[in-house]
Amino acid sequence: MAANEQESKSLWHHAWDSLISDRTTVIAMSIVLIYSVVALLSTTGLIVSDWSKEVGPSYAPPSSEFLFGLDIFGRSVFAKTIKATEIAMSVGLVTGVLTVLIGVTLGSLAGYYGGKVDEVLVWFYTTVSSVPGIMLLISIAFIVGKGILAVYLSLGLTSWTGLFRLIRGEFIRHKDREYVQAATAIGGGDFRKIFKHILPNVFHIVIINFSLQFQFAIKSEVILSYLGLGVQGVPSWGTMINDAKLELARGNWWQLAAATAAMMVVVLAFNILGDSLRDALDPKLKGK
Amino acid sequence: MSLTSYVLRRLFYVIPVILGVCFLIFMIFNVVSPDPTISMLGKHATKAQVLELREALGLNEPLYVQYFDIVKSAFTFDFGRSWSTKQEIFEMIKQGAIPSMTITFPAFFLSFLISVSISLFVAFYRGTFLDKATVFVCVALMSISSLVYILVGQWFFAFKLGLFEISGYEEGFPEVVPYVLLPIIIIIILGVGPDVRFYRTVMLDEIYQDYVRTARSKGLSERKIMFKHVLKNAMVSIITYVVLRIPFLILGSLLIESFFGIPGLGGITLKAVNSSDFPVIKAMAVLSAIATIVFNVITDVLYVVVDPRVKLN
Numbered sequence: 001m002a003a004n005e006q007e008s009k010s011l012w013h014h015a016w017d018s019l020i021s022d023r024t025t026v027i028a029m030s031i032v033l034i035y036s037v038v039a040l041l042s043t044t045g046l047i048v049s050d051w052s053k054e055v056g057p058s059y060a061p062p063s064s065e066f067l068f069g070l071d072i073f074g075r076s077v078f079a080k081t082i083k084a085t086e087i088a089m090s091v092g093l094v095t096g097v098l099t100v101l102i103g104v105t106l107g108s109l110a111g112y113y114g115g116k117v118d119e120v121l122v123w124f125y126t127t128v129s130s131v132p133g134i135m136l137l138i139s140i141a142f143i144v145g146k147g148i149l150a151v152y153l154s155l156g157l158t159s160w161t162g163l164f165r166l167i168r169g170e171f172i173r174h175k176d177r178e179y180v181q182a183a184t185a186i187g188g189g190d191f192r193k194i195f196k197h198i199l200p201n202v203f204h205i206v207i208i209n210f211s212l213q214f215q216f217a218i219k220s221e222v223i224l225s226y227l228g229l230g231v232q233g234v235p236s237w238g239t240m241i242n243d244a245k246l247e248l249a250r251g252n253w254w255q256l257a258a259a260t261a262a263m264m265v266v267v268l269a270f271n272i273l274g275d276s277l278r279d280a281l282d283p284k285l286k287g288k
Numbered sequence: 289m290s291l292t293s294y295v296l297r298r299l300f301y302v303i304p305v306i307l308g309v310c311f312l313i314f315m316i317f318n319v320v321s322p323d324p325t326i327s328m329l330g331k332h333a334t335k336a337q338v339l340e341l342r343e344a345l346g347l348n349e350p351l352y353v354q355y356f357d358i359v360k361s362a363f364t365f366d367f368g369r370s371w372s373t374k375q376e377i378f379e380m381i382k383q384g385a386i387p388s389m390t391i392t393f394p395a396f397f398l399s400f401l402i403s404v405s406i407s408l409f410v411a412f413y414r415g416t417f418l419d420k421a422t423v424f425v426c427v428a429l430m431s432i433s434s435l436v437y438i439l440v441g442q443w444f445f446a447f448k449l450g451l452f453e454i455s456g457y458e459e460g461f462p463e464v465v466p467y468v469l470l471p472i473i474i475i476i477i478l479g480v481g482p483d484v485r486f487y488r489t490v491m492l493d494e495i496y497q498d499y500v501r502t503a504r505s506k507g508l509s510e511r512k513i514m515f516k517h518v519l520k521n522a523m524v525s526i527i528t529y530v531v532l533r534i535p536f537l538i539l540g541s542l543l544i545e546s547f548f549g550i551p552g553l554g555g556i557t558l559k560a561v562n563s564s565d566f567p568v569i570k571a572m573a574v575l576s577a578i579a580t581i582v583f584n585v586i587t588d589v590l591y592v593v594v595d596p597r598v599k600l601n
Contacts, residue, residue, distance in 0.1 A: 127308030130577040130584075132535070134542055138561055139316045139573065215431070222433040226543065227561065241435050248443040260436045267431040275427075 011204075015280040025276040031269035039089035042082060051079035051235065059247075062254050069254035071243070080235040081258045087236040088266065091151055091221050092214035098156025099213050100206055103163030108194050110164070111171025118168075129161040137220070141229035148231050151224055155217050163209045170202040204281035211277055215270035218263060237263045294592065298585050309577040310358045317566050318347075318354045327564045328371070345371065358570065362578060367571035372563045377571045380556060385538060387457055388545065388552030391468050392537035395475035400530060403480055404519075407487035412514055414492060423485065430481035438547045441474050455549035471544045490525045494518045524595045531587045535579035539572075 009017075019025050041047045054074040055066070062069040068077040110121035128136070140154035174180060175198065183197050218237075224230040225238030237259040244256035325341045326333070342348050346357070361367045367377035410419045446454040452470040494500065495518055503513050538553070545554035553572065560568035 123304055123308060126305050127312055130305055130309050130580045131312065131573055132539065132576045132580060135557075135569075135573045135576055138557075139313075139569070142561065142569075143316060143321045145322075219433055222435050223543065226435055227558070237433075241433060241439070244439055248439060249447065256436065256439065260432060263433060264428070264431045268428055271427045271431060 011281070015204075015277075018280040019276055022276060024272060028269040028272040028276070031265060032273060035085055035089060035266045035269075038082060039085045042086045043090075048079045048082045051075065051083040059250075059252050061252075068258045069252075071255055072247075077240075077255050077258050080240060080255075081237075081262050084235045084237045084240060084259065085262070085266075087148070087231050087234060088218045088221065088263065090148075091155070092217045092270075094152045095155040095159060095217040096210045096213045098152070099159045099163060100210055102156070103160035103209070104167055104199070104206060106160070107164040107167030108171050108199065111168040112175055112190070112194050112198070114172070121164075122168075125161055125164050128158070133158055134223075137224070138227065138229070141224060141227070146229055146232055150229055151221055151231060154224070154229075155220055159213055159216065163206070163213075166205050166209070167202060170205060171198060174198045174201060204277075208274055208277045208281065211270055211274035215267040215274070218267055218270075222263070291589075291592065295585075295589055298588055302581055302585060305581055306362050306578065307359060309574065309581075310355065310362055313570050313573050314355045314358050317570055318351065318358075321566075323347075324371075324564045324566055358574065361571065362574050365575075367574075368567050370560070370565055370568050372560075372565045377568055380568070381553060381571065381575065384551060384553040384556045386552075387550050388539065388541075388554060389537060390464060391471045391475065391544070391550065391552070392541065394468075395472045395479075396533065396537050398472070399476040399479040399483065402476065403483035403487055404526065406480070407484045407491055408514060408519065410484070410488055411491035411495060411518070412510070414495070423488070426481040426484050428481075429477065430485075434478055434543060437474050437477060438543060441470055442547060446470055455547065457548075457550045467548070467550070471541075471548050471550065474544060475541060486529060487522070487526060490522045491518055493525075494521045497521075524591070527594065528587045528591055531583055531590060532580075534583050535576060538579055539576050 019029070038047070042049075052075060055076050056070050056074050058070065058072050058074050060066050060070040060074070066076060066078075068081065071077055071080065106121050106125070110118045110125075136158045137154045140157055141150040144150040144153050171194075175193075180193055180197055183193050188197070221230060221236060222238035222241055225236060225242045230236060230238050230242075240255050240259035241263075244253075244259075247253075247255060323338075323342075325338050325345070325347070329337055329341060339348075346354070349357075365378055367381075369375060370377055370380065373380070406422065410422045413419050442454060446452045453466045455467075457467050458464055499521075500513060500517060503517050504510075508517075542554035542558055544550070545552045546558045549555075556568065557572045559565070560572070
């Protein structure tokens with residue numbers, strides 16, 4: 001096995017080499033890693049657990065004492081920005097996982113079985129993607145009620161359609177290939193063929209999609225917060241930007257600036273990572 | 289298969305999708321959603337009051353009747369009346385469509401022109417620093433929340449510099465301009481990032497085709513190749529991409545309209561959400577879905593008409 005790997009590198013190995021040879025991609029990966037660590041530390045309460053403490057006068061501007069200034073209740077905007085990483089990363093992670101679970105399951109079933117199964121699932125896909133995303137988002141958040149659960153569910157249940165289409169297409173292309181026929185010949189069942197044989201061959205699409213879904217979810221959280229359907233009680237970049245509606249007219253720009261900057265850096269990193277992953281994992285696009 | 293039978297078949301497939309959309313909306317608002325009468329009457333309402341209101345709103349009808357009502361509205365456009373304003377919903381939509389389109393149509397055409405020009409330009413200089421920098425700026429623009437553009441644009445250009453009206457709307461041609469100019473600019477900025485990236489990819493796909501090599505070997509100038517050959521072929525993908533945007537033009541932009549106080553469809557929807565006005569939300573969802581479905585069909589048909597290589601089957 002080990003000797004084999006030395007002889008020819010796998011697609012993943014090649015992809016990894018090409019990812020870490022590009023400086024911009026390495027920076028993007030580091031940023032994602034740093035944000036993840038910050039989110040973990042904040043979730044476990046090791047940092048900024050005292051974000052809600054009043055540390056000075058209301059709306060104190062940024063200074064050497066208060067790095068990013070203070071909000072209306074005299075809370076540190078810096079601590080809030082850090083604390084909000086937790087919400088952003090969890091929204092990205094949970095909706096990303098939901099999207100992958102739904103999109104991959106339905107897409108592989110439709111593509112693999114074809115026929116009636118495919119017709120029904122494509123009908124379902126067409127139906128869901130016909131309702132504009134924002135309407136569906138609002139509707140689902142509306143039922144679930146305000147809060148983090150509404151954000152998870154509304155984003156997760158609406159975002160799977162793009163991945164479904166891609167995975168279905170790939171399964172249609174793959175299901176009659178020799179390696180799948182070989183699996184049939186040695187007695188592999190449908191379940192085994194779908195998950196053990198075909199899925200690993202199309203998994204790069206899942207990874208690229210996950211990266212792009214992650215940043216989409218972080219951006220959407222802001223919109224849901226504005227609509228009053230977002231996270232309650234803990235700071236999120238969405239609620240911070242939303243608070244700025246009233247603050248800007250009074251010249252208090254720091255909360256907006258901090259949340260926007262924190263969000264832009266991680267979203268940009270995910271965008272760059274998504275593009276690099278596509279370049280590295282999708283050989284069709286090589287050389288462009 | 290002839291084009292007519294293709295179009296007919298495509299239209300026939302629209303029916304189960306519309307039924308599906310109606311079912312989705314029915315499930316969301318008539319089955320799963322919390323009782324709307326509670327938020328309408330407040331928590332001190334008596335049981336009798338709730339029952340009376342439910343009866344008046346048609347919520348006590350059997351579920352299949354409620355579903356059928358939604359299906360009927362999808363085909364007749366008779367959405368009934370708003371729960372909060374008691375207005376005829378179809379009239380509200382007709383009134384709201386004009387302000388929405390006053391903003392979205394100019395934004396749509398301008399952003400199309402700007403994005404196609406920029407992407408032609410960067411495709412021409414592909415691989416250079418200019419190309420890479422433009423792509424980076426596009427991604428950076430996309431990484432900022434749309435809400436930030438609206439907030440900062442309104443605060444800085446309208447409030448601080450006083451170049452535009454902060455919010456509001458007035459009918460009639462010259463009067464409307466100061467109200468809609470800033471929203472239009474913001475929509476253009478929001479669109480430029482993703483559009484340029486997409487158009488550039490489409491054009492680069494074309495640049496590596498054989499016909500471009502042929503044109504080059506014939507001795508055509510790079511400029512002629514870009515404008516005559518590449519742009520023409522790229523237009524197939526660009527048109528399909530653009531046509532699918534049209535439903536959103538009619539729908540307006542939810543956030544922009546509510547921030548700038550423009551009495552369009554986006555604003556109507558948002559108000560309905562905030563006041564649990566189910567019939568209005570349902571009407572907007574049904575209408576926007578139908579618009580999306582119709583323009584999907586148009587795109588498919590256009591694709592066949594524009595590109596003779598696409599086979600009908």
